[in-house]
Amino acid sequence: MPPPPPRGASRRRRRAAVLGTPPGDDRPERARRPLDVVTGLVLDASPHLLVVGTAGGEARLAISEATTVWHGGRGGTALLRPGRRVVVRPRDAGPGTADDGWTAARVPGGARAADRIWVDIARVTGTILACGKGAVDVDMGPHRGRTRVEIPPRSLERVLVRHPRLEPGYLIDVICVRSPDGPRAVLPGTSQPGHRADDLAAPEHSAPVPAVLRGTATWFGGLDDRGDAGDVADGAAYPAVDAEGDAGGCGNAPSGCVAFPFLSLGSEITVHNECDGRGARVPVVECGCVAARYCDRCVECDASPRGRIVELTPAAFARLGGDLVSGCFTAAVRPLPENSGDRPVVGEQCALSGASKGAASW
Amino acid sequence: MVTAFQNTQVLLLASVLLAACLAKLAVREPVANTSHRVHGVPVPAGLARLTALRGSRRMAVGLGLGEGVLGLALLMTSHLSVRLATTVAFAAATWLVGELRVHRPDAGCGCFGGLSARRVERRSVLRAMLFTAAAVAALGAPLAGLDVLRDVQAQVWLVFAVELALFAALSPELPALLERSSLPRCPGRASTPCERRRSPIEETYATLRGSAAWAEHENVIVSAVPLDVWREGCWRFVVFPARRDGRDMEVVFAVSTAERDRTVRAALTADTKDLSAVL
Structure with missing residues (x-):
């Protein structure tokens, strides 16, 4: 994972000083290592080689017949035009290296072999503000602003399957491609029909907080140019970021349909892709108050429990083995370090008794 | 025999009213349950306001104190006005519980404070109806509650025990009470876990x-x-x-x-x- 925001490291150090040292790695047992994903702008592309400009310099990736390129649909290397933004997932060479590991498959020249390349992929998730002819205005939350999504006729039918009521006040979630005129919807990003944004199904106020949350992991972003320089703010948007002090949360965020513990920007959560088996610690970089409004399931591999428990940046999502086009994977998230000694011991027994009995294992 | 039965109803009603008073004062209703939607459909504004009023702490304390006064009055006096007030109170409660069951399947009745936070069940309505019937039967009871206790007959105890057992069987609050008492030192309401409590x-x-x-x-x-x-x-x-x-x-x-x-x-x-x- 790339380095977390600067504040995250100092917060973890201070937290460890006052509560004790948390464990170094909360990855689930036998979890596979995350993939080494490359994000950046296409500098050059040929039928056999892709050169990507990243924050760390140029990355060269080999392209083969097995490489899939997506730009609103599957296509060839002609889609890899200079200036377009790409997320490249290298091919997994399989097990056999140290630490249950993964190593990138390499071609004889030393370049990594690309497995999947998503070109100019973006996602719009939020509440519909207005519907026009072939476009909808979407409020993506207080921290992501508003945007207009074009829904071309060839995509409208697919979008309407999951969002039969494209009306103001209803939630929408669409996978898009970036275009000079703004995001263009390609397909819906959720398997369940949309509902009104204020139709929340919050758990009871006394519902215990499980040590490991289970639900759906989705991804967000791709609309702005933040990721072009190598995902400086790569990480997760967590639905329950505290709004007080310097925690960085949204003031009137809904509580979500899962019993989330409050965290802050810079906190680290452990995300496990239960479809692919990969796991990693991911820093919280944004408040995911929009995700809190969704109580849908992911049907990527069986049906996940309801609720979006984390939104990941495209790179973080792909690193954990997610397919950006399918839009989700069943996830287990450990929001707090596995260290029972860091909980209050006096007075909170009432509140904690249910939590500590909750699903504590991966 | 009929008189003994009527006297027993006075004891039962006084016990229930005092228990409801104590529960309302001691166990707060959950504050987070403020949604005014049922299955995504907005509740009519009037009913939503009524539910909000019923769910307020002041209202709960006021009702609890009223029930306590009525329970004590039943124990101390055999005046007809007290019996009539009890009958009206239980009849009103029966109507309210029935309405809540139909119109607010997501809300509890609050009959026993925070212990009645779960949705109104059919047995809660039946219980309220039986209490109303008991209040009607108690209208003609010759003795006040304390007088009944001073000279307790075996058949009174027997009827009282059977009625209490029936009351327990028809009370969804009993499992909630047992659940709370099994928790370590939890005075008052069910707490929001500290991890997700909004702390200013x-x-x-x-x-x-x-x-x-x-x-x-x-x-x-x-x-x-x-x-x-x-x-x-x-x-x-x-x-x-x-x-x-x-x-x-x-x-x-x-x-x-x-x-x-x-x-x-x-x-x-x-x-x-x-x-x-x-x-």
């Missing part, structure tokens, strides 16, 4: 400034403005710049976000700038 920053500062940890480190703090304030689960962390023996340091406080008995921990650490210089 003012509460954190008040807890911090009243703590022994603050008193211990107050003298080394050099600025009242914290360097960083953030939260993780049950703890809110507050960091102040400090100076000790001529060295720049930091005092890190961890303040619990629990509803009550909040604890505070503290640690004096090297300044981040110093540490980065060392590293």
Whole structure:
């Protein structure tokens, strides 16, 4: 994972000083290592080689017949035009290296072999503000602003399957491609029909907080140019970021349909892709108050429990083995370090008794 | 026999009213249950206002006190006005519980305070109807509750025990009560877990400034403005710049976000700038 925001490291150090040292790695047992994903702008592309400009310099990736390129649909290397933004997932060479590991498959020249390349992929998730002819205005939350999504006729039918009521006040979630005129919807990003944004199904106020949350992991972003320089703010948007002090949360965020513990920007959560088996610690970089409004399931591999428990940046999502086009994977998230000694011991027994009995294992 | 049965109803009703009074005063209703939608459909504004009024703490305390007064009056006097008031109260409760069951399947009746937070079941309606019937039967009872207790007949005890058993069987609050009593030291309402409780920053500062940890480190703090304030689960962390023996340091406080008995921990650490210089 790339380095977390600067504040995250100092917060973890201070937290460890006052509560004790948390464990170094909360990855689930036998979890596979995350993939080494490359994000950046296409500098050059040929039928056999892709050169990507990243924050760390140029990355060269080999392209083969097995490489899939997506730009609103599957296509060839002609889609890899200079200036377009790409997320490249290298091919997994399989097990056999140290630490249950993964190593990138390499071609004889030393370049990594690309497995999947998503070109100019973006996602719009939020509440519909207005519907026009072939476009909808979407409020993506207080921290992501508003945007207009074009829904071309060839995509409208697919979008309407999951969002039969494209009306103001209803939630929408669409996978898009970036275009000079703004995001263009390609397909819906959720398997369940949309509902009104204020139709929340919050758990009871006394519902215990499980040590490991289970639900759906989705991804967000791709609309702005933040990721072009190598995902400086790569990480997760967590639905329950505290709004007080310097925690960085949204003031009137809904509580979500899962019993989330409050965290802050810079906190680290452990995300496990239960479809692919990969796991990693991911820093919280944004408040995911929009995700809190969704109580849908992911049907990527069986049906996940309801609720979006984390939104990941495209790179973080792909690193954990997610397919950006399918839009989700069943996830287990450990929001707090596995260290029972860091909980209050006096007075909170009432509140904690249910939590500590909750699903504590991966 | 009929008279003994009528007298027993006075005892039963007094017991129920006093129990409801105690439950309303001791166990708060959950505050988070303020949704005015049923299966996504908005509840009519009038009914929503009524539910909000019924769910308010003041209303619960007022009703509880009223029930307590009525229960005590049943024990102390055999005046017809008390019996009539009891009958009207139980008849109104029956109507209300029936309405709630039909129109607010998501809301509890609050009959026994926070113990009645779950949705109204059919047995709750049946229970209210039986109490109304008991109140009607008690209208003609010759004795006040205390007088019945002074000269208890075996058949009164028998009927009373059977009725209490029936009352317990028809009460969804009993499992809630047993659940609460099995929890370690949980006075009052069911608490929101500290991890997800919304804790205002003012509460954190008040807890911090009243703590022994603050008193211990107050003298080394050099600025009242914290360097960083953030939260993780049950703890809110507050960091102040400090100076000790001529060295720049930091005092890190961890303040619990629990509803009550909040604890505070503290640690004096090297300044981040110093540490980065060392590293």
